[in-house]
Every structure is written in structure tokens, then in C-alpha cells.
Amino acid sequence: MDIQQLLVNKNFFEQAPLFTSVVPGEIAHYLEECSQLRIKSGEVLLTPDSRNAYLYVIIEGTLEVRLESPERTPLTLLSCGECVGEMSVIERRTPSAYVMAAVDSVVLAIAHDTLWAMVGANHAIARNLLIILSGRIRTDNAIIADSAVIIRHFQKKSFTDALTGLHNRRWLREFFSREIARCQMNEDAATLALLDVDNFRTFNNTFGHLVGDHALGVVTRALIANFRSNDLIARYGGDEFLVLLPETSLAEARKISERMRKAVYEKGLSLAGAVTDSATISVSIGIAQMDNKDNLDDLITKADAALYRAKDLGRNRVSD
Template identity: 45%
Template sequence: MEIRAIATAFDRMADALSQEDAERIRAENALLAAKQTLEQRVQDRTSELQEAVAVAFERNALLETRRHDLIALNEMSDLLQSCQTLDEACIVLDRAMPALFGMGTGGAYLFRESSNLLERVAQWGGDLPISFMPDDCWSLRLGRTYSSSPSDTRPHCSHFPSETMNATHCVPLLAQGKTLGALVFLWDESVPSPDLDSRLKLVQAAADRISLALANIKLRQSLRDLSIRDALTGLYNRRFVEETFEREMARIARSQEPFSLMMMDVDHFKRFNDTFGHDAGDMVLRSVGELLRDYFRSTDMPCRFGGEEFLVMLPGTSLVNAQERAEDLRKAVKSLTVLHQGRPVGQITISIGLAAYPSHIANRFTLIEAADKALYQAKALGRDRVVLASEETEAPEEPRTA
């Protein structure tokens, strides 16, 4: 009996030990599973954090790019608003646009001298045409932004190369109901651009600011022209002479280039008014003004100085050349035919006083006075002639008559 009891107790003890071993193994397995689960969670969380950090860095880089873009856009806008002429604005665009839009290929085009041709004023990336016609661009036809790509059915604008396989984007420059130009872009769709939408918004913002600045420049130039242009002849007026002469004198003092000046007067002008009326006199002045505009170079400055008197500034022109041109001009005026109510008003002649610096007038600031005195002499000597001024030129004591 004792042996059986001992065996039974031993069996019970063995069962208990076996159960303990099983529980220990289950605990160890649970602990191992928990550890593996925790490690996986840590690994997953680490990956999530790494992805979040990468996204944050990318987003921060995009924000920094946008910040730089906004600074560059504002700087370009400030410079454009400070420009006084379209030529100055073109210089600003040529320097600012490539820095602002480095992606792909692009260009800025404006209407310049002609309203039927857009001229390239800025370019970046690849080559684009120097100019194109308005009908070549769908955005100008439609009056709104126009995009196309190889993956859609819309045609490319014909100012782009016909063989291009790139996406295109054109934005018209519009202000106050007028088309001033266009911004055009080409880029490779196969190259991923996560910030493309933002870049296109930047393009539109730039177009809006450029349009506004150009419209303001054109308005200021129009107002400026009204203030310095003679309404009858379209030539510069006396105010322009007073503003420009001193600046030209300072410039030639630095450059030491020759500078000539003509003062001229329509002979016997009062006769046209007395015989045919003031309308005829205005026609004579307009005809002479038109001849002066056509005859002189773009760098010369023909002006209506007052009444029937005209003045022409000739930068870079020597006395010899100025004298030849004055004689040719005198002959050209003499050959003019002006009709009033179908009748010729008679022959038109002019007298010209000519002065030049530094060849024979040492003091550049007395050029106008010297040329005016020479004009007096031309009148006194019988009119219809060119007289050269000199340091000793004196005006006659009698008042000058037409």
C-alpha cells in the first residue's frame, strides 16, 4: 500500500511538473509573440515616422521654393512698376523670368512696334522663335490660358515646333481689355513634377502682375507723350526741348561726341494765314512737321519750338553733316505742295540757323542761342537759306519777322 501511495504521489508530482512546463512554454511563447508584435509595431511606427519626416522635408522644400518664388515675383513686380518705358520693362523681364521659371523651356512675348507681331523679350531653356503672329497662339485667339499635351487631342500652338512631343502652356497678357503679349512654356510630361499645379498658379500670378505693370507703363507713356508732343504736328514740343537739352548737354560732355542743332522758321508764314485763313496755316505746319518726322533719324529730335518755328537736336552729327542735311531739308521743304480747298497755297520755304558743338561753338549751353542768332541772320539775308552760327554771331537790332 505504501508503495502504491508513493507511486500515486509521484505520478501526481510528474503531472504537476508537466503542467508547469506546459504553462512555462505557453508563457514563453506568449512573451515571444508579444515581443515580435511589439518589434513589428516599432518597425511599422518607425517606417511611418520616416515617411512622415520625408513628406515633411518635401513639403518644407516646396514651401521654401514657393517662398523664394514669391520673393522673386514681388521683386520683379516692384521693378516693373518702377519702369518708365517698355524697353526698361523688357530688360527686367529678360533677367527675372529665367530665374523665376527655370522649368523646361519658356519665353515672354510682347507687342512692340507692330500690333500684328509679338516679339520675344525673354527666353529660358531651349530655343523659341524670335517672333510670331497673334493667330499662331490659341491662348491669344481664345483670350484665356491654353494648354496641350501629347496625351490629349488639343492641337499645339503653331508658334511651337511642329515636331514637339512636350506639353505646352500659353498665358495671354491681358489688361484693360487689351492684349499686351503672352507667356509660353514647354515641358517634358515624362519628368514627374509634384509641384506642377503650384507652378502653373505662379505662371498665372506672374502674368497678372506683368499685364498690370505693362498697362501702367503704356498709360504713363501716353500721358507723357501728351505732355511733350505738339498736338498739331505730332512733333516734340518746347517743354520736351527744355527737359531734354540739358540732359543731352551733360551726356555729350561725358562722351565728347559732336552735337548739332538747327533752328528753322517758315518764311512769310503770316501770308498763308492772311491769304487762305488759319486752316491753311495749320496745313502748312502739319506738312512741314510730317516732312521733319520722315526726314530725320530715330535718334534725332525734331520739335515744334513755337508758332512757325522748329528746332532739331542732332546728337552724334558733325557740323559738316548737319550742314549737308540742313541744305537737303531746305530743298525738300521748298518742293512741298500744300493744297487748301483744292488750291495750292504757294511755295513754302524755310530759313535755318545751324550751330554745332564743339567744332565752332565752344560753350555747349549757348547752342540754342547761337542757332537762333544764325536764324535771325538767315532772315536778314533774304530767307530760304542756311546760316552757320559762330561765337561772334549777333542778332540784328530789328525784331525778326516771319
């Protein structure tokens, strides 16, 4: 199909958004400056590796848009009348995606200068191009928004312990450190509590890992119910949990931790009978108050030492 045949092809002009409400005869001399390209199936028309000088309107066939590489799954398919390359030809920059033929196709290639000449001479072309660009921006924004949702989803998963639903060690390294720095900057007190389930390895070996997982769930629910909304809670690993209590003195932290210890023990008693009379759990808790020069590792070391003192004193208790 040559340009003269294209000019009398009503179906093409009705399908092409760029030519909506455009009288073909009014732009005939501009279209005569354009060329038609035949693209074989699988052939790449646009690539981020090369600058683009044309807006392409599909006359026959189907084009695919692919991000990152030609081997990726197509983001979208474009059919007769639709155009590609408008953003890159206007900005005179490289395309942001790969465009290739899904089947043998024919496109109308409108050069940069010819496009602007049509825009300047024909209001319908100018309006249509604005509508096309607006649609592209809206689509791009939707993709960005969807991507942001996906990123947040996976970021949340990367910060969450799969078993307990609490924040994990990766999260606590970042956010505990931030909160410690904030308390130090404001000259506020802060206390770290390190909780360990007593004899958990023996418990696991005796009753099995499923019961052990249930026991960790009991501890988790007690943690959530008995610490405050501004306390930072995370699973440190295995049967250990860390809680940072900002703006909290050692004496206040002891009261809160003691309440927590009792809650775990009372809930742990509910395991008896559900499994066996001896299937009870308790926790030992070591607490350490932050000094002005302490970082997270310093606080953990001090809380760990306090935890060992609680164990040495017979377990199921709080120590500093």
C-alpha cells in the same frame, strides 16, 4: 445668425474661399472665439487711417473697396463668402484701401491670433489663405500694370505736340539737354538747327489757319523724311522747329539742313493749285555748333542768331 447657426450653414462654407474643403466641426472652437459685426450701408469697416486686427468674412450683404477716399468710385465689390483685411492683419499694418458696406451687411471677424491658430491647425485653411493672398497679389500686379500703361499713355501725350505729332517743347528741354551732355562727355560734335517757316503769319492771315496747319504738316513730314534716325526733332512753338544733330559737324549739318530746306520748298510748291498759285511755303534755317561749355539755351541763342541772318539774306536759305 449666431456662430452655431453659421456652423451648420452649408451655403456659407461653400461660398467662402477661406473655408473650401474645411470640415466646419474641425474649426468650431476657433469660430466660437470670433464675433459677428453688423455694418450699416455706407459705414466704413477698414480705413488706411487705422490699424486692422481682424480678417473679415462676409456672411450677408456686399462690401465696397475704394482707393484714396470713401468718396471715390468703388474699385471692386465683394459678396457673401469673400474676405477682406487679410493682408493688413497678417502684416499688422494699416489697410491699403477703404472698405465700406454697400448695403446693410454682416461679417465674421476673425482676430489675428485666432487666424494664425487656425492656419497652424488646419492645412486646408492654410492652403486657402495662400490661394487668397496669391489672388490678391495677382490682382494688385494687374492694377499696377494697367496703371503703368495709363501713365505711359498720358506721359506720351504730355510730350507730344497735338498738331504735328512731333515731340513738344517740354520734351525737348529734357532730352535735348541730355543728348548735349552726352556729346560733351564723349567729346563728340553736335549741331543745333532752328527752322522757321517764312512769312508764316502772313500765310495764315491770307489763306486761313486750316491751310496754315496743313503747311506745318508739310514741314513736319519733310523733317521726318530728311533727318536721320538719331537726330532729335521737336516743335519749338508756333512755326519754329528744333533739330539736334548729335555727332555732327557744322559742315555736315549744313548739308543735311540744305537738303531739308529743298525738300520743304519742293513739297511746299504742292500747295500751289490746291489752294491758290501763291500758297507756297519755304523755311529758313539757322545752325549752330555746340561748344564744350554750351547748354541748350546757349545753343538756341546761337541758332536763333543764325536764323535771323538767313532771314536777312532773303529767306529760304541756311545760315550759320
